[in-house]
Amino acid sequence: MNGSTTVEDYVKTIYGHTEWQPESITPSVLAARMGLAASSVTEMVKKLAASGLVTHVPYGAITLTDQGRALALRMVRRHRLIETWLVESFGYGWDEVHDEAEVLEHALSDRMLDAISRQLGQPTRDPHGDPIPAADGTVRLPDAVLLSQASDGHRGAVVRISDRNPELLRWLDEHAVRLDAPIEVIERRPFGGALAVLVDGHPLDLGSDAAAAIWLAA
Structure with a gap:
């Protein structure tokens, strides 16, 4: 992995952490997300700060600067367009595209990415519902609520x-929990039990991991 690829992966991960929830990312959380040693992440964060891509409070929050956010959105656009391309054009499952996109996002030219976007009809979300930033960096998140927090x-x-979690994606797909599927929250089972829902009218019990991975229209 070369230096520019490493930088791109870091800023993309930092951006992704706060895209759907407000808690800032810390070096320890970043290390866990990237599967790296804390000492390696600490050194890299210092380099990112020196390059003007992040601001960082020691042992505290890491925040993207405007420059860092622009780079992150560029990489997020690449990653999500490629995931969509792999599903729509090559028959990949939504549980199979992440690792492929991690490789291809660093290799394809901007011209190729623009051609892919045009071929796909300028998609605005990837196979998992994450918004695809526009070429100018604008991004629109839907008004959503985490299922585990829904009333x-x-x-x-x-x-x-x-x-x-690819295994969770496969399980959800088997139970018809997919993008745009209508879900109604029925109740939380007592004593920390499962969340009972209706998926397009069919009953399903969801454990905490599943309920914490699904967002519904607010």
Whole structure:
């Protein structure tokens, strides 16, 4: 992995952490997300700060600067367009595209990415519901609520499913939990039990990991 690729991966990960929730990322969380030693991440964050890509409070929050956010959005656009391309044009499953996109996002030219976007009809979201930033860096998140935090009786279409766990994606797909599927929250089972929902009218119990990976239209 070369230096520019490493920088791109770092800023993309930092951006992704706060895209759907407000908690800032810390070096320890960043290390866990990237599967790296804390000492390596600390040194890299210092380099990112020296390059003007992040601001950082020691042992505290890491925040992208305007320059860092612009680079992150460029990489996020690449990653999500490629994931969409792999699903739409090559028959990949939504649980199979992340690792492929991690490689290809650093290799394809801007011209190729623009051609892919045109071929796909300028998509605005990837196979998991994450918004694809426009070429100018603008990005629009849907008004959404995390299923695990939704109140009983809430009804809404699925607008996003986290792609962190491929096994969970496969399980959800088998139970018809996909983008745009209508879900109604029925109740939380007592004593920390599952979340009972209706998926397009069909009952399903979701564990905490699944409920924390699904966003519904607010």
